[in-house]
Amino acid sequence: MKISHILAAALLLAAPLTVAAQHSHKPGTAAHGHKAAGESHAHKSPHGGTVRTAGKYHIELVQQASEVHVYLLDANEKTLPLTRATGTAMLLSTAGKTTSVKLTPTGDHFVAAVPAGTTLRTAIVSLKANGSSLSARFEKLDKAAKAGNAVSAAYICPMNCEGSASAQPGSCPKCGMALVKKS
Template sequence: MKILHVLAAALLLAAPLSAAAQHSHKPGTAAHGHQAAGETHAHQSPHGGIVRTAGKYHLELVQQAGQLHVYLLDGNEKALPVAGATGTAMLLSTTGKTTSVKLTPTGDHLLAAMPAGTTLRTAIVSLKANGSSLSARFEKLDAAAKASKAVSAAYACPMNCEGSASGKPGSCPKCGMALVKKS
């Protein structure tokens, strides 16, 4: 029993040391206040998504109109080129269904289509980029999406299709009509 107490104390003492080993950010940079389990600092969200640490990089996940956009970011949350990067995202819906989707480089980020009608709860993103294997877990995405839509949805489908709210112009993922600016 005494050995268990010693091991538990050693683990508690080591936890702050491993947290201090994480990198830090420049003072004065804006950051959103959300920290995931295991994160030692808040992150900027340059594209309006959720940012997680992945090795010496960061990954930003943005859900938009039935698609996942994944940005590879450096330690200062600046977007890095993704040409030649490959990856997948394991998706868990609010109904408990698990799906794997392929991430494809598109411009300055990677893109994947979500299965129609999916409300995403968790995504585990795995990438191979710049000679590194990276992964990050994004949880409670259904709650984050509701909060985001309530605050930043400036465009919506004129037919009021579910899931059509967006922060920028585009077309409805359900019916294809052009999104209109909310008044």
Template sequence: MKLLPILAAALVLAAPVSLLAQHSHKPGTAAHPHQAAGETHAHKSPHGGIVRTAGKYHVELVPQAGQVLVYLLDANENVLPPNRATGTAMLLSTAGKTTTVKLTPTGDHFVATVPAGTTLRTAIVSLKANGSSLSARFEKLDAAPKASKTTAAAYACPMNCEGSASTKPGSCPKCGMDLVKKS
């Protein structure tokens, strides 16, 4: 019976290490093994939007007045060119109306026009890229702050370190953790 407490302690100590190992973004490490499509967690938001996991990729949605921008990102949150991808976005308004719009490749991202007078509540982005079908769901868009080029997002350390507040993503000057967007 003395072995049971030792085994339990070893499992507790090993759990955080194994979780970190499973979620590595460093090149040359194990694949990006997410359990659920659309999962959200401490991802960088290169364009000030909302990032969700979609298979081995990430999708960033940036809602703007009259349109949504969609960026396809690799496992390290680097933008992938949309030239070999196609997609649609199903948009649900706060009035309960659903509209499906085509995503048009423009530069390094996709653009979709939001019908006039529509306040978005949910967007489901479906992409076909590099032989893979990807899907990401973005909810509570009507509660999210509106993204724009003139509005800077506020970032802070998840450990609430003093002096960590920033207008852009980065790392905490005190503890080194990635800054996260304040809600």
């Protein structure tokens, strides 16, 4: 086995997982527990991806054909601006190959290219934003893609705001207008 595979496996196993946190999403509502990063998240995702808790924030990963889109969300799952935010993602393929990619800010979210011919199994996203270091682990991405859960944007903002594409109806995270079905 190659040293790089051993190191990649060790990094994936040692990736920091957040402990269960208690917080409330709306004033006056009861606090609820969140599972550790990488476990199922019970909240609806605003962009049709998978949401994980990362400290007092949330991170949403949206898989598309040759890219991953990463959104930084607040406690209410609202998209936060990426002012001075940076990030990387460690991508593990179904073939066991690990690739580290830089997340590039694009409007209200990050984008990273997935190497051609790669089927993702796991992604570990690390962000530095608002004075915090955040990380979240997204697993079983290959099963979600096979089940047809990879997002193909069916709704867009009528003003064509960058980052507004979504698999489900909702509001544009930039301008607030109702998303419309693509023709």
